[in-house]
Amino acid sequence: MATEMSMSEKADELELKMSDELDVILTKSALANMEDGQLGAIGMGIHEQRKHPGKLFLIDDDPRLPKMPDKPTLLDFFEYRMRGANHLLQSATHALKAGMDEKIILACLIHDIANGLFIKSDHGYWGAQLVEPYVDEEVSWAIRAHQALRFFPDESVGYTYPVLYTSYFGADYEPDQYIKDAYERARKHKWYMTARLITVHDIYSFDPNAVVSIEPFVDIVGRHFRQPEEGLGWDNSPSSHMWRTIRRPTKYL
Ligand SMILES: [Fe+2]
Numbered sequence: 001m002a003t004e005m006s007m008s009e010k011a012d013e014l015e016l017k018m019s020d021e022l023d024v025i026l027t028k029s030a031l032a033n034m035e036d037g038q039l040g041a042i043g044m045g046i047h048e049q050r051k052h053p054g055k056l057f058l059i060d061d062d063p064r065l066p067k068m069p070d071k072p073t074l075l076d077f078f079e080y081r082m083r084g085a086n087h088l089l090q091s092a093t094h095a096l097k098a099g100m101d102e103k104i105i106l107a108c109l110i111h112d113i114a115n116g117l118f119i120k121s122d123h124g125y126w127g128a129q130l131v132e133p134y135v136d137e138e139v140s141w142a143i144r145a146h147q148a149l150r151f152f153p154d155e156s157v158g159y160t161y162p163v164l165y166t167s168y169f170g171a172d173y174e175p176d177q178y179i180k181d182a183y184e185r186a187r188k189h190k191w192y193m194t195a196r197l198i199t200v201h202d203i204y205s206f207d208p209n210a211v212v213s214i215e216p217f218v219d220i221v222g223r224h225f226r227q228p229e230e231g232l233g234w235d236n237s238p239s240s241h242m243w244r245t246i247r248r249p250t251k252y253l
């Protein structure tokens with residue numbers, strides 16, 4: 001006698017629950033739509049609403065996404081909104097094992113946060129802006145600069161042009177002028193080495209058997225990331241709106 005629900009029953013129940021919950025009209029932002037090669041936001045306006053009699057537009061959390069705590073922390077965003085945290089954990093673990101300063105370890109842990117939960121294009125810039133109100137200026141500066149520094153070797157620390165970039169972008173790829181300019185500026189900056197160390201620990205090859213976890217970094221985050229009491233998004237910082245949008249990407253307005 002099977003007292004527990006089978007996997008397929010569980011899936012059916014979930015689907016049923018989802019369709020109930022999805023008794024709202026979802027819209028898609030212009031940016032998300034552009035990522036599909038189309039212009040403009042979609043699914044908006046009274047005409048769209050008429051296609052779904054009795055339904056209202058979503059103006060809250062998206063029921064399809066994991067439910068977030070009311071007052072989310074950075075680590076909640078890792079848990080409930082991120083895909084690809086493994087690369088960040090590997091980088092931070094690499095930095096930890098190399099005996100790096102905690103500030104560098106934190107920078108490694110969040111250097112690609114934009115890729116994991118927000119926007120990929122110009123990710124270093126978006127990621128820096130996202131965390132800027134909560135970290136030491138040196139950390140956000142370094143996250144911004146790693147975007148450009150990744151393309152330029154520095155033999156003094158054994159950093160070479162990533163082999164993967166050659167296979168990703170071709171052997172003839174040349175970074176845009178603004179990236180070259182950003183590199184030149186960063187090279188002369190007092191925090192150059194902080195950003196450079198992100199690139200040193202920004203590894204794509206890692207022991208596949210290594211077990212990485214957020215655990216060793218919880219205290220470091222606690223010491224170096226100024227978690228707002230109200231929760232990220234509700235704290236009226238210059239990037240709060242970005243955290244809110246990550247929480248509620250399909251909110252109508
Ligand atoms: Fe990156």
Ligand SMILES: [Fe+2]
Pocket residue numbers: 087111112202203
């Ligand atoms: Fe990275």
